[in-house]
Amino acid sequence: MWKLANPTVFLGYTGRALPVLWASALVLLVLSAWMAFFVAPQDYQQGNTVRIMFIHVPAAWLAMGCYALMAVSALGTLVWRHPLADVSIKAAAPIGAVFTAVALMTGALWGKPMWGTWWVWDARLTSVLVLFLMYLGLIALQNAFEDPGRAARIVAVLVLVGFVNIPIIKFSVDWWNTLHQPASVVRFDGPTIHPTILWPLLTSAVAFTVLFICLHLTAMRAEILRRRIRTMTVLTAQRAESGASFRPEAAE
Template sequence: MPLIDLANPTRFLALSHRLLPWFAAATAAAFASGIYLAVSAPDDYQQGATVKIMFVHVPAAWLAMGCWTVMTIAALGTLVWRHPLADVAARAAAPLGAAFTAMCLITGMLWGRPMWGTYWVWDGRLTSVLVLFLMYLGVLALWRTVEDPSRAARAAAVLTLVGAINLPIIKFSVDWWATLHQPASVLRLGGPTIHSSLLTPLLVMALAFLLLFVTLHLAAMRNEIMRRRVRTMLMLQAEAAGH
């Protein structure tokens, strides 16, 4: 698939139209097997069945960070190459990223209640995901406030890049702050020490979430291109009516 095909919005529409059903089918298949594996996975000796929450919580957390990465790459495309498709990709990724971040927070809280005895603990991981969520909302607010789409794209791109520089710093400072105020938490959400019987379902679920994101992102990008066409046509019509 030559990249040049993707560069043109019309070609992108045609290509994504052909690809979307395949991605949707793959997503459904991956979720079916992922959920089957998650249900049949053995209980953790320490956490019991609650470890099953990990199979949605951790992939959502990965995607929450992955969406910002996609937006960062798109932001470079917007600012450096001035590519309209990069604008569209960034705009389509922002609400999806916010949704996955919200999913990570909600499932994390529901996991925390049985494990910690409370829905919210100011633990390093949860807190930095909360800040990430606030930053997604900031980007969304900026997209909604600036009227002209290409100007909004460039403003959002600057904010995304500043966020990409700041996110590791925020993560570092929140971790530092969390260890300052409390001993290491009882439960390390999605820590690296996972038994292999739990790792396979986790990876399959992660693949399912990734496919879901790709499918939704492609579809949202198509919507965004169409929205821009409608906008251009309406403006041309208004211009013609003015003559």
């Protein structure tokens, strides 16, 4: 792990892993789409609308998982000062926001035919909306500071404070009355979904997760390069300002 703290080493490892990961993500996404439409049967109560579950549930899991990853990265920033931790948070936030938006959107599209309404202000839906707003707030905060180092610590603290929302999302269906169904996969007594629907769901979850890993690693690589460019530009400008005429070979 600490070996990966060196961004150059990280770029080397991820550069070799990403082509395989992207190919795996593509294959798994095609497989999960095929299973969702041609393998999974209709639900005895919900009919074909159960097929929305194969995108809604993985997106919701990733919305929370992404925030959990950001919380671990925030600890990495504040406690261990891991050089890639802040990069991880910055890269993850927009991806988490999109998966949260997908969960909200597909939830509404599933809710209308099944509940008779697009939206209710119950604990599960509202806490996920809060998660989405937190992602947007973190993205805005990251972009509000010119000094990424200063932004990193403030953002990390806010990420850790906001983590309290994750268990609220998870247990909201147990703690309060809601239209949303209770947990049916991640339960102490095992899944309550029939295997013919559970396996397509798990395949879809794996596909979305591999895609998330690809997106996160690629976004981290982009952020590392962005910071290198910024540093090189700043140092070049500083040298030019200091009076000495800048000669590119002087930087060698």
